[in-house]
Amino acid sequence: MARRPTIKDIARRAGVSESAVSFALNDRPGVSRDTRARIRGVAEELGWQPNSAARALSGERAGAVGLVLARPAHTLGAESFFLRLVSGIQEALSAAGTALLFQVVEDIDAECAVHRRWWAERRVDGVLVVDPRTDDPRPALLAELGLPAVTVGEPAPAPGAAHAGTPSPALSAIRADDAGAMAQVLDHLHGLGHRRIVHVAGLPALAHTARRIDSLRAEAARRGLGPDRVRSVVTDYSDAQGAAATRRVLAEPRPPTALVYDNDVMAVAGRAVAAELGIPVPAGLSIVAWDDSALCRVTHPPLTALVRDTAGFGRLAAEELLAVVAGRPPGVRESELPRLEPRESTAPPPAHTDS
Known part of the structure; x- marks a missing residue:
C-alpha cells in the first residue's frame, strides 16, 4: 500500500524545517512569501492532504457534517424522497468543500449512539x-453535547413551547408547511365533490405524520366533514403496507371515493390495488400522492401530486447547518410551499355516490 506523504516528507523535499512547512500550510506568519509558495508547490506535487483527525484534535473543524437515517432499510430503497434530499444536501456541501458522513441505523436509540460517537471522536462539525x-x-x-444541528422538517414542540415551530435552543429547523399542503389537497378533492376521503399516512411517531393527520382533521371539520367521512390510517411508508391499507378501506361497506397517500410509492401501490379490484381510476376512485416523482408521472393514469423542490429543501438545510457551524444563532427557516399539480388520477366521484 502506498504511504501517505507527511509534513516531514514535504520539509525534506523543500529543504526547510517541519515548523516552516506547518506555518506555510496553515497560513501562519513565520515564512517568506517565496518559501510559502515553494512549500505549497511541493505539497501539491506529493499529493499531501491535511489529516482531518489531527486537525479535529487540535481544535480545528473536521470539515464534515453528519446525517443518520433511522428508518426501516426496506423502505429507503423504494422511496425517492431521500435520494433527492441527499443530492441537494451534497450539492451545498460540495460547494463549501465539506464532506457528508452518512449512516443508516435501525432505530432512534441507535441514531443517538452514533451522534454521541461522532461527537466524542470529533468526526463532524454538526x-x-x-x-x-x-x-x-x-x-x-x-x-447536551453542544453539537450544532439543523432539523430537516418542522420539529415537534419543545417542552413549554407555544407552537410546533419553536426549535430547541441548540437546533435550527427548516420548516415544511404540511398544513398548507393538506389544505390544497382537500380544496381540490372537496371541490370535485368528494365527501369520503382516506389519508394513507406514514409512520405515526413522526412529527410530520401527526401534523398531516391533524391538518386533515381540521380541514375536513372546516368543510363540515366528520371523522366518519374523512380520516387517516397509518403505515410504515412501504408499498406493501400502502397496498394492504388500500385493500382494507376499499372493502368497507361505504368505501372512500378518494385516497391521499403520504408518498409516491404507496400511491402507485394503491393504484395497482384499485386495478386488481376492478375499480377504475379516476372514474371510480381518485388518488393523490403527497410527493411527486417520476413514478407518479409514468403511472397510468398520471397521478395528481404535490410538487416540491426536494433537492432545494436539502440544499437549504445544508446551507443553514454550515451557517450555524460558522456561528450564526439557530432559527427557523421556511421552505417553499408545495404546489398541487392535478393530473388524470383525480375527477368527480361516481354519480351514484352519496354525499
Whole structure:
C-alpha cells in the first residue's frame, strides 16, 4: 500500500524545517512569501492532504457534517424522497468543500449512539436531523453535547413551547408547511365533490405524520366533514403496507371515493390495488400522492401530486447547518410551499355516490 506523504516528507523535499512547512500550510506568519509558495508547490506535487483527525484534535473543524437515517432499510430503497434530499444536501456541501458522513441505523436509540460517537471522536462539525419525532430525544442530546444541528422538517414542540415551530435552543429547523399542503389537497378533492376521503399516512411517531393527520382533521371539520367521512390510517411508508391499507378501506361497506397517500410509492401501490379490484381510476376512485416523482408521472393514469423542490429543501438545510457551524444563532427557516399539480388520477366521484 502506498504511504501517505507527511509534513516531514514535504520539509525534506523543500529543504526547510517541519515548523516552516506547518506555518506555510496553515497560513501562519513565520515564512517568506517565496518559501510559502515553494512549500505549497511541493505539497501539491506529493499529493499531501491535511489529516482531518489531527486537525479535529487540535481544535480545528473536521470539515464534515453528519446525517443518520433511522428508518426501516426496506423502505429507503423504494422511496425517492431521500435520494433527492441527499443530492441537494451534497450539492451545498460540495460547494463549501465539506464532506457528508452518512449512516443508516435501525432505530432512534441507535441514531443517538452514533451522534454521541461522532461527537466524542470529533468526526463532524454538526449534524442534520431528519424525521423529527413527536417524542424526540435528539434535541436534548444534541444540546447536551453542544453539537450544532439543523432539523430537516418542522420539529415537534419543545417542552413549554407555544407552537410546533419553536426549535430547541441548540437546533435550527427548516420548516415544511404540511398544513398548507393538506389544505390544497382537500380544496381540490372537496371541490370535485368528494365527501369520503382516506389519508394513507406514514409512520405515526413522526412529527410530520401527526401534523398531516391533524391538518386533515381540521380541514375536513372546516368543510363540515366528520371523522366518519374523512380520516387517516397509518403505515410504515412501504408499498406493501400502502397496498394492504388500500385493500382494507376499499372493502368497507361505504368505501372512500378518494385516497391521499403520504408518498409516491404507496400511491402507485394503491393504484395497482384499485386495478386488481376492478375499480377504475379516476372514474371510480381518485388518488393523490403527497410527493411527486417520476413514478407518479409514468403511472397510468398520471397521478395528481404535490410538487416540491426536494433537492432545494436539502440544499437549504445544508446551507443553514454550515451557517450555524460558522456561528450564526439557530432559527427557523421556511421552505417553499408545495404546489398541487392535478393530473388524470383525480375527477368527480361516481354519480351514484352519496354525499
